[in-house]
Amino acid sequence: MMSVETVQPVKSTYQDGQLEINAMRGEVLVNGSKLVLTRKEFELLALLAANEGEILKREDLMMRIWSYSMEIRTRTLDVHIRRLRAKIGEHGEGCIETVFGVGYRFQRYRSPEARPMYTFAMMSASA
Amino acid sequence: MMSVETVQPVKSTYQDGQLEINAMRGEVLVNGSKLVLTRKEFELLALLAANEGEILKREDLMMRIWSYSMEIRTRTLDVHIRRLRAKIGEHGEGCIETVFGVGYRFQRYRSPEARPMYTFAMMSASA
DNA sequence: TGTAGCTTTTACAACTTTTTTACAAGTTAA
DNA sequence: TTAACTTGTAAAAAAGTTGTAAAAGCTACA
Numbered sequence: 498m499m500s501v502e503t504v505q506p507v508k509s510t511y512q513d514g515q516l517e518i519n520a521m522r523g524e525v526l527v528n529g530s531k532l533v534l535t536r537k538e539f540e541l542l543a544l545l546a547a548n549e550g551e552i553l554k555r556e557d558l559m560m561r562i563w564s565y566s567m568e569i570r571t572r573t574l575d576v577h578i579r580r581l582r583a584k585i586g587e588h589g590e591g592c593i594e595t596v597f598g599v600g601y602r603f604q605r606y607r608s609p610e611a612r613p614m615y616t617f618a619m620m621s622a623s624a
Numbered sequence: 625m626m627s628v629e630t631v632q633p634v635k636s637t638y639q640d641g642q643l644e645i646n647a648m649r650g651e652v653l654v655n656g657s658k659l660v661l662t663r664k665e666f667e668l669l670a671l672l673a674a675n676e677g678e679i680l681k682r683e684d685l686m687m688r689i690w691s692y693s694m695e696i697r698t699r700t701l702d703v704h705i706r707r708l709r710a711k712i713g714e715h716g717e718g719c720i721e722t723v724f725g726v727g728y729r730f731q732r733y734r735s736p737e738a739r740p741m742y743t744f745a746m747m748s749a750s751a
Numbered sequence: 752t753g754t755a756g757c758t759t760t761t762a763c764a765a766c767t768t769t770t771t772t773a774c775a776a777g778t779t780a781a
Numbered sequence: 782t783t784a785a786c787t788t789g790t791a792a793a794a795a796a797g798t799t800g801t802a803a804a805a806g807c808t809a810c811a
Contacts, residue, residue, distance in 0.1 A: 522678070522679075523679060523723075523726075535724070535725075535767080535769080536724075536725050536726075537768075571772090572770085572772085572788080572789080575788060576769085576770080576771090576789090576791095577769085578788095579789065579790065595787095595789095597778060597779085597787070597788075598778085598779085598786090662758080663757080663758095664757080698759070698761090699759085699799080699800080699801085700758080700759055702798095702799060702800060702801085703758085703759075703760090705799095705800090706799095722799070724766095724768075724798070724799080725767085725768080
């Protein structure tokens with residue numbers, strides 16, 4: 498693990514068919530049009546996208562964006578996820594996936610039929 | 625830190641459809657007519673324009689124009705921004721963009737519809 | 752010294768973002 | 782199907798940031 502890598506909270510860029518995240522310029526484009534995100538929204542999206550395909554646990558998201566604190570009795574994370582999804586729009590539904598009992602996962606663009614229908618809550622949520 | 629690089633606060637010239645900055649002559653023209661700016665106003669505009677398209681953080685602007693000092697509890701920067709915008713006029717609104725929680729960004733002229741609604745706060749401002 | 756012009760400070764208004772609250776809706780497992 | 786628990790949502794509250802006017806402080810110079 499050795500922390501050799503610099504703490505770069507955000508992969509410099511993400512891109513798929515619909516969505517583009519340019520961390521350097523702080524820009525997010527959805528189908529070419531620029532998105533207006535707040536700071537926390539941006540951080541959250543960038544973190545999720547940087548770990549594309551992986552499930553990030555609620556606790557981890559909390560820790561990494563809200564710095565270790567914050568009881569998990571608050572809906573803060575959910576509210577931010579909701580706003581992100583709303584802003585990203587249609588693609589947002591598909592790309593930010595809820596993993597019940599665990600957390601969220603960002604998925605690279607897949608055509609609707611390519612998306613699994615099942616909720617797919619894997620990983621012993623306890624773990 | 626070593627000050628090897630020359631302190632060249634200003635790209636020699638900027639120009640777009642509306643605005644022209646001639647750093648050598650210390651002149652700013654808006655739609656052909658000369659603008660009378662004070663020294664600080666000029667420095668600020670020139671610095672922003674020299675980094676056209678990039679977000680300059682408040683701290684950085686402070687450091688580079690007010691030399692490292694100045695608590696960020698003062699409205700000095702904002703006041704200068706306001707006066708700049710006022711003097712540049714209509715174009716000023718569009719070209720000096722506020723990036724909430726971070727700083728300001730100078731944008732080359734874009735037709736009104738090309739402008740994002742901006743509020744947009746990116747990049748963990750802390751970083 | 753007085754004046755004019757520039758810059759900074761102050762005090763508050765206006766605005767934006769983030770968090771909290773309260774409850775609805777969805778999910779899981781016995 | 783119900784009980785227990787998790788997530789979604791809207792709306793309000795709280796926190797934080799920026800905008801602005803006006804006053805005060807400077808500086809240069811006639």
